[in-house]
Amino acid sequence: MAVTQLIGARVQRREDPRLITGHGRFMEDHTLPGLTHLAVVRSPHPHALILGIDTAAARALPGVLAVFTAADFHKVLSGSMPVTPSFAPEKKYVPERFPIADREVCFQGEPVAVVVANDRYLAADAADLVHVTYEPLPAVVDPEGAMNPGSPLVHTDGPDNIGWDMTYAGGDIDAAFSRAEVVVKERIIQQRLAPSAMETRGVMASYSPYSEDLTLWLSSQNPHFIRLFVSGAMGIPESRVRVVSPDVGGGFGSKISPYPEDYLVPAASKLLGRPVRWIETRTESVMTTIHGRGQVFTAEAAALRDGTLLGLRLTQVLDLGAYHGTFGAFQACACLMAGGVYRWEAISARTVGVLTNKVPTDPYRGAGRPEGTHLCERMVDRVADELGMDPAELRRKNFAREFPFVNNFGLTYDSGNYDGTLDRAMELSDYQGWRQRQASARDEGRLIGIGLSTWVEICGLGPSAATAGATGGIALVESAQIRFLPSGSVAAYVGTHAHGQGHDTTFSQLVAETLGVPLEAVDLRHGDTAEGPAFGYGTYGSRSLSVGGMALYTASQEILAKARKLAAHLLEASPDDLEFTAGAFTVRGNPQAKKTIQEVALASYGGNLPAGMEQGLEAVSHFDPPNFVWPFGAHVCVAEVDRETGAVEILSYTGVDDCGNVINPMIVEGQVQGGIAQSIAQALFEEVVYDGESGQLVTGTMLDYLVPTMNELPTPQLDRTVTPSPTNALGVKGIGEAGTIAASAAVINAVCDALRPLGIHHVDMPASPDRLWRLMQEAGR
Amino acid sequence: MIPAAFQYSKAGSVREAVAQLREAGPEAKVIAGGQSLIPLLRLRLSQPSHLVDVNGVRELDYVHPEGDHLRVGAMTRHSTLARSELVQRHLPLLAEMAAQVGDPQIRARGTLGGVFAHADAAGDYPTLAVMLDATIVTDRRRVAARDFFQHLFTTALAEDELVCEVVFPMAPGPHRYIKFRRRLYDWAIVGAAVQKMDSGWRVGLTHVGPTAVRAAAVESRLQAGASFTEAASAAADGLEPPSDVRASADYRRHLAQVLTRRALEQAA
Incomplete structure (x- = not known):
């Protein structure tokens, strides 16, 4: 393959032959000599006091090596699990969180004790034998109820249940509403979702008392941050902790923040003096891995009769769970993005983080942006509905068209062409044709609806000016290191870490093309804190290409700059007289005088260097993006509701997205298709349900928590427009979350459009058959 | 997701299976295709002391037309029923149901007899058996379908009794x-x-x-x-x-x- 074709080429994923033939190395594939197995004893109660823990029977089981409780862990762990400012810097109440409950359990599944045994079965048997005496306390389940002054407390020693309560004001909201000719109001629920990565979490730790160092293997999107947090809690210098995140079988955001087991497993290894491994069961995953969404919005939108949008006032009640997720407040960005792709005079957004006796919520694919988009796109449709306008027309009337566009909260959208994606989506989906078919279907009594979602997202986290404060210190820039070895092979290290995105391929394409070497010469390495630059920042927020890719790009440029000097020296020319094309330096006007970069690499390890030049050809680079990046697009869903059963069938789904320049279109399409699937899953299928009285998890298995399969999902028609980002040299934006951000609104708008003849204007998610049937029953009365 | 410990034995015939069940006592359970039982074991919702594996009982894997009835052996897999020409000819509704059980892996493994013994309220074949007045044949007696299913997950089977066959009336019509x-x-x-x-x-x-x-x-x-x-x-x-x-x-x-x-x- 000619090197000039690599960027933009549909290169088959390099990682796939290994992964799809079963030769990936996931957490359960990793073992150590003398490995022991840990099982966690968890609270069956959402809220209770621990009166006593009897471990005698468990300890007596042959093969059980230890049973540890909080009292033991206090000897080797200190501090509270981290909570970042994110988008709710003014927190009112942050309950302390030790990785294992001491006196009080505050959610079902919270660790109470751990058992370490010679095998996993024994550990599970022994965990059943640990007898914990509880005094159950009232469980706080409903976040809105938890805001009431008289509500029971989530933590008995807390002042109330309010984690934060702050308002983002963007413009004069009262003035905007005072001019309103039409106001629509809606209450929109974002149900809790279980991320359900195919590979559950897993942790293996080996602490050496002799060298006083720790190696930690875990399934993580974020190994360097885990190293920082665990080294701090265990009091081990960060340089003596190595974190390895091997192949990661999906994360969707659920493997960003640290979990109790990330501390308990290495601490158990230190207490026991043996390597310890814990693999999360699926039951534990649904119950104790973070949940996504979990928000209730109330919103009102003001507009003029001609469709001009004026103001948006909203309140987000965010169900935090029993503790703040480390990045839980990131989801408040729903407020900052609630204006979407439109010009509003003013937006006022209050966000309230409320504690409940449930597992914490934290970023889940899209994290705040699907919620903001869903809210905005529902409200815009409600306005169009109220005015009798075509929703496409109303959107066009209010699109932002001048870029950079500064939204109501001062965020600067880098580039966009919202008409372009909407035009193409309407053409590709045959929007007008469907409107005609919809009309004739209605005449036959059939309920067909067409839903639009014109979305924008903030991603590519992120500029140091914004992110250093949001994390409480560390800017979410990215690092990369590129090394030419003497033979001309290239080792590229990056601080992001793939969990399904195909970075091995995309980044290798980028490095190979930039350096002019064959793809096969590039070895992309990530996920091991022992390699590469001092710190990496992980993969989330659709940041890997626009921040990590740029770090690789800038490191490549540093290498090229040095290589140019050395090539000039070898060719006895001036660096300015060299051209670099197809991986070789040539002297302008004398194409015979030529050195390939791999020849230069070998020479860099020799003795014939220009005065003052050091040996070697490698570079470390950090990229601090000047702005976030702002992908956007337009999705069209056509859905039919069965009038008798309430079942929804998606008849057609179209997505036209714009993520700027593209390195590998095949991978981009895969990301969009997967994202759409995950968002349709929220719109129609998935919901974590807790019993409202007891606080017990009802959807505890994959039988009741409905992750849809390929059988239930449409094959979307996809296309792209290309509006490069002006904020980075590659002109790239992110695409990992796009489909998830776009689709739920398109689907629910289609369902609402279908039900409009019955006088139904809003449907909450999941739009399950029994929910729609009940709505239609009520509407028919 | 980790089953509790249990004893395990394999039976090669109905006689062996019943003998093993009897010997293992009241906490023993039969495992056929295991498509419902294994998830229950993994969740520890079921903790039998002993599993008698009847997958080797080949004598119960058959479809026999006899007069105006179709006799189906308990160890016949869903995928076999779905494909069987005899079933498609004499009782196509059974083939239609079999083709809709679970997914291909479940159909390849799950058995007719397992569905009857497990008696899940959402099981498909019990509906056919009850509406057509089928007869369940065990190692020791014949029970009418309406008497066989007593409650959720509860049948007329004794602890050491094995479902051997279900006799359906032939019904080739719409x-x-x-x-x-x-x-x-x-x-x-x-x-x-x-x-x-x-x-x-x-x-x-x-x-x-x-x-x-x-x-x-x-x-x-x-x-x-x-x-x-x-x-x-x-x-x-x-x-x-x-x-x-x-x-x-x-x-x-x-x-x-x-x-x-x-x-x-x-x-x-």
Whole structure:
């Protein structure tokens, strides 16, 4: 393959032959000599006091090596699990969180004790034998109820249940509403979702008392941050902790923040003096891995009769769970993005983080942006509905068209062409044709609806000016290191870490093309804190290409700059007289005088260097993006509701997205298709349900928590427009979350459009058959 | 997700299986395809002391037409039933049901006898057995389907008794099974089965109560000449369906009527 074709080429994923033939190395594939197995004893109660823990029977089981409780862990762990400012810097109440409950359990599944045994079965048997005496306390389940002054407390020693309560004001909201000719109001629920990565979490730790160092293997999107947090809690210098995140079988955001087991497993290894491994069961995953969404919005939108949008006032009640997720407040960005792709005079957004006796919520694919988009796109449709306008027309009337566009909260959208994606989506989906078919279907009594979602997202986290404060210190820039070895092979290290995105391929394409070497010469390495630059920042927020890719790009440029000097020296020319094309330096006007970069690499390890030049050809680079990046697009869903059963069938789904320049279109399409699937899953299928009285998890298995399969999902028609980002040299934006951000609104708008003849204007998610049937029953009365 | 410890033995014949069950005592369980039992073991909802594996009991893997009945061995797998020409000719509704059980892996492994012994309220074959008055043959007796299914997960089987065969009447006429579910591989939220016999329509419902239901009111209305719509409106008569996270009882009653009508329309 000619090197000039690599960027933009549909290169088959390099990682796939290994992964799809079963030769990936996931957490359960990793073992150590003398490995022991840990099982966690968890609270069956959402809220209770621990009166006593009897471990005698468990300890007596042959093969059980230890049973540890909080009292033991206090000897080797200190501090509270981290909570970042994110988008709710003014927190009112942050309950302390030790990785294992001491006196009080505050959610079902919270660790109470751990058992370490010679095998996993024994550990599970022994965990059943640990007898914990509880005094159950009232469980706080409903976040809105938890805001009431008289509500029971989530933590008995807390002042109330309010984690934060702050308002983002963007413009004069009262003035905007005072001019309103039409106001629509809606209450929109974002149900809790279980991320359900195919590979559950897993942790293996080996602490050496002799060298006083720790190696930690875990399934993580974020190994360097885990190293920082665990080294701090265990009091081990960060340089003596190595974190390895091997192949990661999906994360969707659920493997960003640290979990109790990330501390308990290495601490158990230190207490026991043996390597310890814990693999999360699926039951534990649904119950104790973070949940996504979990928000209730109330919103009102003001507009003029001609469709001009004026103001948006909203309140987000965010169900935090029993503790703040480390990045839980990131989801408040729903407020900052609630204006979407439109010009509003003013937006006022209050966000309230409320504690409940449930597992914490934290970023889940899209994290705040699907919620903001869903809210905005529902409200815009409600306005169009109220005015009798075509929703496409109303959107066009209010699109932002001048870029950079500064939204109501001062965020600067880098580039966009919202008409372009909407035009193409309407053409590709045959929007007008469907409107005609919809009309004739209605005449036959059939309920067909067409839903639009014109979305924008903030991603590519992120500029140091914004992110250093949001994390409480560390800017979410990215690092990369590129090394030419003497033979001309290239080792590229990056601080992001793939969990399904195909970075091995995309980044290798980028490095190979930039350096002019064959793809096969590039070895992309990530996920091991022992390699590469001092710190990496992980993969989330659709940041890997626009921040990590740029770090690789800038490191490549540093290498090229040095290589140019050395090539000039070898060719006895001036660096300015060299051209670099197809991986070789040539002297302008004398194409015979030529050195390939791999020849230069070998020479860099020799003795014939220009005065003052050091040996070697490698570079470390950090990229601090000047702005976030702002992908956007337009999705069209056509859905039919069965009038008798309430079942929804998606008849057609179209997505036209714009993520700027593209390195590998095949991978981009895969990301969009997967994202759409995950968002349709929220719109129609998935919901974590807790019993409202007891606080017990009802959807505890994959039988009741409905992750849809390929059988239930449409094959979307996809296309792209290309509006490069002006904020980075590659002109790239992110695409990992796009489909998830776009689709739920398109689907629910289609369902609402279908039900409009019955006088139904809003449907909450999941739009399950029994929910729609009940709505239609009520509407028919 | 980690089963508790249990003893395990393999049986090569009905006689061996029964002997092993007897020896292992009241906490023993039979494992056939294991497609329902293994998840229960992994969740520790079931903690038998001993599993008697009957997958080696080849003598129970058969489909035999006999007179106007079809005898089906308990160890016949769903995939075999779905593909069997004999089943398709003599009782195509059974083949239609078999083809809709779970996913291909489950169909390759799960057995007819396992469905009967497990007696899940959402099981498909019990509906067919109850509506057609099938007979369950065990190692020691014959039990009418209506007496066999007693309650949720509860049958007439003794602790050491093995389902060996189910005898269905042949019914090659118009038929249909509609299984309403969210995902292709799910259990039915509600299922409706209809079969035209020489004597008239038979109608059965899945997952509208603790056991499969024969919709006698629908059948008698059809017998009296009612339209499909009129007859199907009686499908929910007397039902006390469960309410759960999938569907409310009211919705299940409604589905029973809609699906019964659709099944009749599609079968006719």
